[in-house]
Amino acid sequence: MRQKNKILIIILIIIAFILGVYSYSSYDTYQNLTMDGLTCEVPESSVNVTNQTDYQIYENNKENLKIIVYNKYPDNENITNQTTSFDDVKNTAQKDAKPTTKNNQTFNKTPSGLCSYYADYSGRNVLITTPDENTMIHILQTLKVELLEQVDLENNATDNQTTVNKDTNNKDASSNTQSSSKKSSSKSSSKSSGGGDDGYHYSPQYGQYVKSYTTSDGVQHIRGRDGYHEYYNPHTGHIHSKFPNGVEYDDYFT
Known part of the structure; x- marks a missing residue:
């Protein structure tokens, strides 16, 4: 009887080993x-x-x-x-x-x-x-x-825009606020090519005309003419993006 128990235990050990190897x-x-x-x-x-x-x-x-x-x-x-x-x-x-x-x-x-x-x-x-x-x-x-367009954050400071980036651990997509306008002349050329006086200007980052503004609560907004809307709350790090097709995306930048 003891011999049979030993054999049964050995068989169970072998089965467990095989399952472990297969799982790995x-x-x-x-x-x-x-x-x-x-x-x-x-x-x-x-x-x-x-x-x-x-x-x-x-x-x-x-x-x-x-x-x-x-x-x-x-x-x-x-x-x-x-x-x-x-x-x-x-x-x-x-x-x-x-x-x-x-x-x-x-x-x-x-x-x-x-x-x-x-x-x-x-x-x-x-x-x-x-x-x-x-x-x-x-x-x-x-x-x-890698970002397609590198921007000098220290020397460019006008319109705030957010750009998606990865942290060193690649845990999730985060957004950094960066400036997009180079000089006032570039703004003028944007208006002459369709920007108008409604606050919209062409953004290479978004591939369309967008306008940026900050509400009284400090939340930074970006709106595109196609219906895209993105806002960033610097107090909480919350970033919310809503695409024209209805898809919404939330993230946090810390």
Whole structure:
């Protein structure tokens, strides 16, 4: 009887060991991905990045994972067509999506389960789509993006605008307040090209005409002519963005 118990215990130990090895091996292994101004970790594969004039695409069909980096330059002759194409892809991925926060990472998720992340890093647009939440979370935790336009915050101080950035731990997307106007002459040229006297001026960061203002409570607002609205409360660090398609995004800058 004791001998049988010993054998049973040994069998249970072996089964537990096998299950442990399987569980460990079932985790995805990741590799570094470098794109134009972007680095992150993605599931290991032999997928290559597709290079175009102003954008790059990483598409892993096995994982159904897609990452697009699109640099929006105001003086680009093809900006209208390329921006429209990019916006079509972005809006399709985020249709009926709602913000979801898990493991300190915020992204959008549709009723069908498609996860998406979009951010404009001062003109460098990043779109990530995948049906796997764990993959999305890991990518966001390791995501680092360089701003397309570097701004000297000390020497430029007029209109306040917010730009999305990543902290060193890549916990979530945060926003830093930065100035966007270079000189008064640039404001004049903006008005002559359609800015008008209604307070709107063209912003390369947002790719449209926007106006900035601060309410009596100290909250800084940015409104776009397309209906985009973003506000930042410097007292609480709360940042709220509402897109024309109805998607809303909340973040905190500390």
